Amino acid sequence: MTTKPIIEIDPYEKTWMRISLGLLVVFIIMVGVAGYALGFQLPASETRVNPQTVATDPNSPWSNPGLRELAPGKYEVYILAQIWLFNPREITVPVGSTVTFYVTSKDVQHGFKIQDTNINMQIIPGYVSTLTHVFDKPGEYPYICTEYCGSGHAAMFGKIIVEP
Amino acid sequence: MTIATANYDLTPQEKKFVGWHLILAISALSVGSLFGPLQAFEHAGWDLYPYLQPVFKSYYQGLTIHGVLNALVWTTAFITGFLTLTTIRGLQRSLRYPKLNYTGFWVMVVGVLVTAVPLLANNASVLYTFYPPMKADWLFYVGLTLVVIGSWIEGYGFYFTMAAWRKEHPGETYPFIALASSVTMAMWQIATLGVAIEILTLLLPWAWGMVGGIDIQLARTYFWFTGHPLVYFWLLPAYLSWYAMLPKQAGGKLFSDSMARLVFWLFLLTSVPVGFHHQYVDPGVPDSWKFIHSILTYSVAFPSMLTAFTVIAGLEYAGRKRGGKGLFGWIKALPWDDPSVVSQLLAGILFFFGGIGGITNASYNVNLVIHNTAWVPGHFHLTVSSAATLSFMGITYWLVPYLTGRKLWKPKWALIQAWMWFIGMLIFSNAMHVLGLLGAPRRTPLGEAPYVPAEWNGHLLRVGIGGAILFVAVYLYIFIIAKTAFGGEKASESEQVTIPVAEPLHASPIPAWMDTFKPWLIGAVLLVVIAYAPVLIDLITHAVGSPGFRVW
């Protein structure tokens, strides 16, 4: 049977193909611009740590988790996720602070999501998840565990207090 | 072209074989679905878990059973059975090696039983994604592997049958429903390599104590290699029915045969290399690869958008033939009194929103808003639990009468069942989406979480109300099917159901490249290698060992 190498497509369907392709292209451009030009980045650090010693090795920042001031208004915070709490449980920074979070786990996987911000990371033993947020508004920002991590998972949370 | 008989019938033995799949599928659904509503009730503050003690130990054990039995067993068992039927009916020939397919099915059954043991004993409460370093009883991993291997074997049975048909029918084009069945299986076979490698090279040696630690991100990457195409494995059989069966049931035709084929080939090509869109917020995967996978994920959204057009056009054609006038009259003219049609139409409408949610999830950094929030189960209850599940329910409303020769028990009740699923799911999933946007986590008994603000309560209540309606809907379904299969009235000769297969409206000839697996398989494998090899090599060469934990 000889057939044409090209399939026949209904003209209406062809139009629909163009529209849907166009729409997807617009979307990908919008997220690409937000990501690469405007700073809406995903956590993608490739740093690795040993989950079995990360909490005890004196050279590991997670042996002494918590807030470090780098410069006025600029902070980094090392958070250790473990069953079933975050260490530290509470962090206080002044309004307007830029805070970079470095989170890892010493046991199973956890999640780390700060409410009302774009900080939302998978926490994986052996890896370090990192993102930054600028706290422009005073108030309390709970951070909660968003990945099932065992029987105490539902109670695993902490909070950031942003002082005026 | 051969014109085969429109009413080709399966042999009694074949019918029985398909029927066994349905028994396995619906048994899984009947246990798995108990927990869905319980989870929804827990969210609303009606915690019934204390009453399940000591049989079921926790919310999480229930959630694992819910995910495994509903999303893995109900779907896989239904799909392999349904595709057996569409392969035989499409080719109008028996399976080439029926014993091979029987073997596949029984391997699957053994797999389910083996999985059930640790699940029920609370020794594998690791959820259906079984993320390490939570370590389940090794039987759990072995059982799941057997389920997958069983489905592979059934797939091999389809390929042999396709090859035999090709030999017997030189120069002819594969019938669409048979082709779509084998394409679905081929896609599944490439896709499940990920989880097979995860279990065989990481989890089992680790569960048996042969290695002390495994790399968790490597395991996640293998898992999501399978995890996303898994959703196309759920959807494609529903698409098959929407394209090629639903129009016939509604009195119409398949709008575009060539487009339907192209769509299935595109799914084979692009379903797999997209897994990183489940790992957007993971450390250890370079950002550029995440962006590449988001573009690839958009490419696999494209054939779904084509499906929407073709399927709806097929329905419009049917509605107009039934006398529907004007821009919307055809919708009203569709057979809204046929529960099989109505289930599938309503499934399609829910998928309208499921598809939009899916494109949102796939949108790179937009994922930061919804990752691991209640939005996600809100989303996939519109896809796997509606587009697929409600369509499968609709299919069984003709399939069970077909297999058993009995009349559907009280079609009115079946209609009510479909509408209840639709309404319950609208309420449930809308509430879950909103909760997710507000920041509520998934996989969490929110009824007991200490951080839940009062603002969420109204939505949590709606989760419970939707869940209650769904509870009635799912058990009404099982009741109707059981009544039909085991106590239904025998249909007379003239009332016998036939397998609905729509003819194409545009029967344009199919070029050779659209009727051969080779180029598509090569393309699919190449794309997978390009999209995964660099990251996998990096993860393997920089592996960090994690020991296992039992934390439930």
Add this chain to the structure above:
Amino acid sequence: MPKKQPEEPFEPKGTIVVMAIFVVTLIVLWGSVYYILISRGVTL
């Protein structure tokens, strides 16, 4: 059995309207989540 019947003229007008509704809904819903992302601040 003859297969080649004359093709029936059929224009899927209703389908086009349904797809238009889909596109508008998609843009609105997708756009609203994108807006939430933008309003919650950069992560850099």
